[in-house]
Amino acid sequence: MIDLSPQQREIVDAPLVPMAVSACAGSGKTATAVRRLASMRKRLDDSHGYVALLSFSNVAVDTFNRDYNALLQAEAGGSRIGRVEIATVDAFITSNIIRPHGHLVMGCSRTPFLVHGSEPFLANFTVWDGKRPQPTSALQLKIEKGGPPQFEVGPAKTIVDLNAANEAIRKLARVGAYSHTLGSLWALRVLKSQPLIRRALARRYPHILVDEAQDIGKLHQLILMALQGAGTQVSLIGDVNQGIYEFSGATGEILAKFADREDVEGRMLETNFRSVPSIVMIANKLSGRDDKPQRKQPGTLSGAYYFAYKKEEKDSALKSFAELLDRAGIGVADAAVLCRSAKWADGWAGGEGEQGQGVLRYFVRAAIQRDKFGSSDEAFKLCCAGVFGLLDEGHGDLLSDLLRRGGDKRSSHLLRRTLWAFVKDAAGGLPHASLVADTDWQPALLERTAALLDTLLTEYGLSAGSNWKRKLAKRKIFNQPLMRSADLGMEDVPDFRVSTVHKVKGESIRGVLYICNRKHIDEFLGGTATEVGKIGYVALTRARDLFVLGVPSNNIRELAPRLNALGFTKAGGSSS
Numbered sequence: 283m284i285d286l287s288p289q290q291r292e293i294v295d296a297p298l299v300p301m302a303v304s305a306c307a308g309s310g311k312t313a314t315a316v317r318r319l320a321s322m323r324k325r326l327d328d329s330h331g332y333v334a335l336l337s338f339s340n341v342a343v344d345t346f347n348r349d350y351n352a353l354l355q356a357e358a359g360g361s362r363i364g365r366v367e368i369a370t371v372d373a374f375i376t377s378n379i380i381r382p383h384g385h386l387v388m389g390c391s392r393t394p395f396l397v398h399g400s401e402p403f404l405a406n407f408t409v410w411d412g413k414r415p416q417p418t419s420a421l422q423l424k425i426e427k428g429g430p431p432q433f434e435v436g437p438a439k440t441i442v443d444l445n446a447a448n449e450a451i452r453k454l455a456r457v458g459a460y461s462h463t464l465g466s467l468w469a470l471r472v473l474k475s476q477p478l479i480r481r482a483l484a485r486r487y488p489h490i491l492v493d494e495a496q497d498i499g500k501l502h503q504l505i506l507m508a509l510q511g512a513g514t515q516v517s518l519i520g521d522v523n524q525g526i527y528e529f530s531g532a533t534g535e536i537l538a539k540f541a542d543r544e545d546v547e548g549r550m551l552e553t554n555f556r557s558v559p560s561i562v563m564i565a566n567k568l569s570g571r572d573d574k575p576q577r578k579q580p581g582t583l584s585g586a587y588y589f590a591y592k593k594e595e596k597d598s599a600l601k602s603f604a605e606l607l608d609r610a611g612i613g614v615a616d617a618a619v620l621c622r623s624a625k626w627a628d629g630w631a632g633g634e635g636e637q638g639q640g641v642l643r644y645f646v647r648a649a650i651q652r653d654k655f656g657s658s659d660e661a662f663k664l665c666c667a668g669v670f671g672l673l674d675e676g677h678g679d680l681l682s683d684l685l686r687r688g689g690d691k692r693s694s695h696l697l698r699r700t701l702w703a704f705v706k707d708a709a710g711g712l713p714h715a716s717l718v719a720d721t722d723w724q725p726a727l728l729e730r731t732a733a734l735l736d737t738l739l740t741e742y743g744l745s746a747g748s749n750w751k752r753k754l755a756k757r758k759i760f761n762q763p764l765m766r767s768a769d770l771g772m773e774d775v776p777d778f779r780v781s782t783v784h785k786v787k788g789e790s791i792r793g794v795l796y797i798c799n800r801k802h803i804d805e806f807l808g809g810t811a812t813e814v815g816k817i818g819y820v821a822l823t824r825a826r827d828l829f830v831l832g833v834p835s836n837n838i839r840e841l842a843p844r845l846n847a848l849g850f851t852k853a854g855g856s857s858s
């Protein structure tokens with residue numbers, strides 16, 4: 283068990299009032315939040331109320347649960363103190379507002395359900411964007427300062443006529459379906475129009491603590507404020523410099539402004555327990571903070587480096603990174619290659635993400651997740667989305683039920699088992715990603731999916747759509763394996779974990795290579811005012827011991843002075 287720092291201790295022991303905690307990277311928000319949760323629960327007089335700790339990812343929720351249980355185990359008694367809820371913000375809103383009360387505003391006669399986008403029945407629910415029909419479930423809310431709310435859709439973010447959007451949303455709601463965005467909208471409408479429900483929720487949750495509060499978007503903010511208006515005491519903990527979800531409307535504004543309120547106590551966490559001092563020093567320069575490193579600089583190679591790379595010589599850059607890791611005494615399994623976008627991450631992982639289209643692509647991605655990244659959970663979700671994309675239109679809410687954590691129906695429990703068996707079995711279920719896609723992988727997928735669909739029909743009454751085979755036809759399927767295999771002449775390039783920065787948020791990683799283009803570096807060096815600057819800051823602050831910036835070889839001469847001035851050291855690179 284760790285010893286809390288004085289700043290952490292103050293937060294844990296503070297009176298039961300709303301708080302805004304502005305924390306730096308690596309400051310132990312997890313440890314602080316779970317101890318605050320336990321301390322609040324112990325002191326709360328109202329034994330009927332729950333204290334909720336909410337965050338934004340299942341990974342964060344799993345970590346909180348694990349640490350909270352470990353904390354209770356370490357304390358006398360060892361049993362979990364009741365009336366604590368740890369959940370994602372979305373799960374909290376779904377289970378407390380949308381599922382029990384959504385029907386009151388959605389005009390449906392059933393329990394509302396979340397759609398993921400692959401459900402065939404969604405083809406009947408579209409909205410006209412001025413040029414073509416777009417899926418209603420893809421509508422996104424756009425709220426700009428001072429302006430009215432608008433809806434946008436598609437990669438071009440086309441603004442949709444408000445009446446058309448509202449009509450399409452209502453039509454989808456009448457069958458009980460909602461997307462993530464629309465769910466939050468309906469939840470807000472429940473709270474606005476139903477004072478009794480609002481008050482009942484505030485009584486049930488007298489305290490809500492929100493972690494990663496910089497990621498609270500406008501709708502979530504309005505929902506939390508509606509609960510606060512009804513009596514809930516809301517506390518926020520987060521780091522505005524890590525607000526990398528600006529594109530989805532989370533500007534960090536709520537966290538920045540919350541501390542200014544008279545009824546809210548502002549606190550700080552300013553010790554970085556994660557990174558070596560030379561990395562904390564650069565993070566401070568970029569964020570304008572003055573956080574203190576708790577660690578000492580180790581005797582081995584550590585800190586922030588940069589090297590030049592050429593896009594067409596990726597392997598050489600990866601080998602240079604491997605050499606640095608070796609000198610730093612860091613194993614490949616404790617390192618990661620990070621990129622700004624999923625497309626870049628695909629490219630650096632070997633270009634596997636390129637194959638497949640439509641429903642088939644869910645299966646491609648599932649196989650890669652399982653066989654390359656070892657992520658069974660992700661593979662399961664993707665495979666389910668693929669399988670349900672093949673069913674006929676009558677099975678609208680099944681996918682949502684199946685993917686919901688703790689989905690309760692017995693039938694969905696058995697179905698989940700059948701689908702897990704398919705996902706886990708590379709020999710008889712989802713074919714292995716190392717198979718050549720057009721000659722081996724796709725034909726095997728077709729044959730085994732046929733068998734799976736037979737089982738789904740006979741054992742669960744789930745019928746396939748008449749065009750299911752067409753959905754698995756060889757579209758964008760090539761004569762190469764889905765995943766680059768280690769024996770294609772790449773044996774001396776380690777198999778690194780490659781990820782977007784967004785996916786490693788919240789993690790600590792011993793060695794990080796952050797691959798950038800000229801523009802990314804420019805914004806990174808400009809500080810945390812822009813979204814790309816914040817993404818660079820998150821990448822930097824994931825590193826415990828070694829951070830390496832990959833600089834395009836054409837720009838190295840020009841950027842080197844700025845990097846040196848900031849505290850980076852030049853390492854021997856692929857082209858130097």
Ligand SMILES: Nc1ncnc2c1ncn2[C@@H]1O[C@H](COP(=O)(O)OP(=O)(O)OP(=O)(O)O)[C@@H](O)[C@H]1O
Nearest residue numbers: 284285286287307308309310311312313555556788
């Ligand atoms: N009081 C402490 N003493 C020693 N180590 C600590 C202390 N508090 C936290 N840590 C350690 O610091 C590391 C970083 O903690 P954590 O992952 O919770 O940071 P965080 O605040 O969530 O960071 P970020 O926002 O950058 O993801 C962890 O390894 C944790 O165990």
